Amino acid sequence: MEKFKAAMVLGGVGDALGFRNSSWEDYASGKTIQKELKQLGGLEKLVLDEENWPVSDDTLMHMATAEALTSDYWSLEDLYREMVRLYVSAVEKIQGRRPDPATVEGCLQLKPNNYILAWHTPFNEKASGFGAATKAMCIGMRYWQPERIENLVEVSIECGRMTHNHPTGFLGSFCTALFASFAIQGKPVVQWGRDMLKRLPMAEEYCRKTIRHMAEYQEHWFYFEAKWQFYLEERQIAEDGENKPAFPDHYDVEEMDKTYRRWSSEGRPGRRGHDAPMIAYDALLGAGSNWAELCSRAIFHGGESGATGSIAGCLYGLMYDLNNIPKGLYEKLENRERLEHLGEALYRSSKEEK
Structure with missing residues (x-):
């Protein structure tokens, strides 16, 4: 239980640190962020409070997902209706916290008064962002047992495409939910990436079963998988996940920013559903149980540092x-x-x- 509580709290901590009341998310340089952190006295001296270090929309949407998952629902359809209700009510709360535009647009397209189609939103070419990934770790916490994998796949995809109805977006929610379940199961971190790709066909099969938007999905489906294949090969992680990842001998903050930009789709690390979980995962691989090192890698970098911090913080809490x-x-x-x-x-x- 303590690790579940730690996961929710550290997801918020990682988010608040990376967000820094919206200022650090404006920076393209991790070196600048780490210089300012040093001027503040370093990580050990920080005191995160609501006024100076608020959480962003990432944490508020993750909380809304967790609220739905712990409600008294009788079927998954009832769960989705409760998610819709909570997401719609969250729109007002996340204003002023620089929310992911796709999150706001998706929430406004939900239909809480339509019993049948409440959670059905249209395909959105622009909904490939990180917002689905950052609200889904709790799904893996709810359905963490290996025998609940079908529930995890379905709920993470439906939750993701409520706001991010684009494969790069909702496969991000599938990924972070699955990683959370792996963390609870005690699976070695180095195996997570390969094992996630092995389960991608389950996500595709579920989407085919639900019929909706498959023509649009097919056009964009393989981007997420190709990016992850490229990443795993760069880190030289074997198919069986039994080896150690390969990091450069010289890997300072500037080299890290350069690497993250290469993984991104538009030069802004963590902006999309594929690279927000990827950066968090890479940080966990490199940092192990060292919290300060995790923060250096997952949070104090240029780009969407609140998103990568929230994912990495939550997964770290589940492990440590x-x-x-x-x-x-x-x-x-x-x-x-x-x-x-x-x-x-x-x-x-x-x-x-x-």
Whole structure:
């Protein structure tokens, strides 16, 4: 239970650190961010509070997803209707926190008063962003057992395409949910990427089964997979995931920014559904249990650092809990008590059969 609570809280911590009240997300240079961090006294000296270090829309949408998953639903359709209700009500809350445009647009297209089509949104050419990935880790926490993989696939895809109805977007939610389940199962991190690709056919089969938008999906489907194949080959991670990843001998913040930009689709690291989870995953591979090193790699870089920080923080919490985290980073965190409550509720719900 403590790791579930830590995951929800550290997702918020990673988000708040990367977001820095919207200022650090404007920076293209991790070197500039790390220089400012040093001027603030370093990571150990920071005290995150609601006024100066608020969470972004990433955490608020993740909380909304977790609220739905821990509600008293009787079927997955009821779960989706509850997600719709909570996402629509979240639109007003996320204003002023520089939300992902696709998240806002998707929420406005949901139909809470339509019982049958409430969660059906149109295909959106521009909905390939990170917002689906950052709200879905809790789905993997709810359905973490290997025998619940079909639930995880379905819920993560439906949740993702409510707001990001584009394969690069909703495959991001499938990816982060799956990684969360792997973390709880204790699967070695180096195996996650390859094992995720092995399960991609399940996501495609589910989309075929639901019929909607398959012509549009087919046109864009393989971008996500191709980017991940390229990444895994660059890190020389074998098919069986038994080897150590290969990092450059010289890998400072400038080289890291350069690498992340190469993985991105538009030169802004973490902006899309494929590279936000990718950067978080790469940081976990490189940092192990070292929290400060994880922050350097997953948060203090140029681009969408709040998105990559929220994913990496949540997954780190599922593996290592709060033992190595400076208390100043989470004791006064915005919504901390609610995040802890949701972590506990997810733990209890994951033990129940539905």
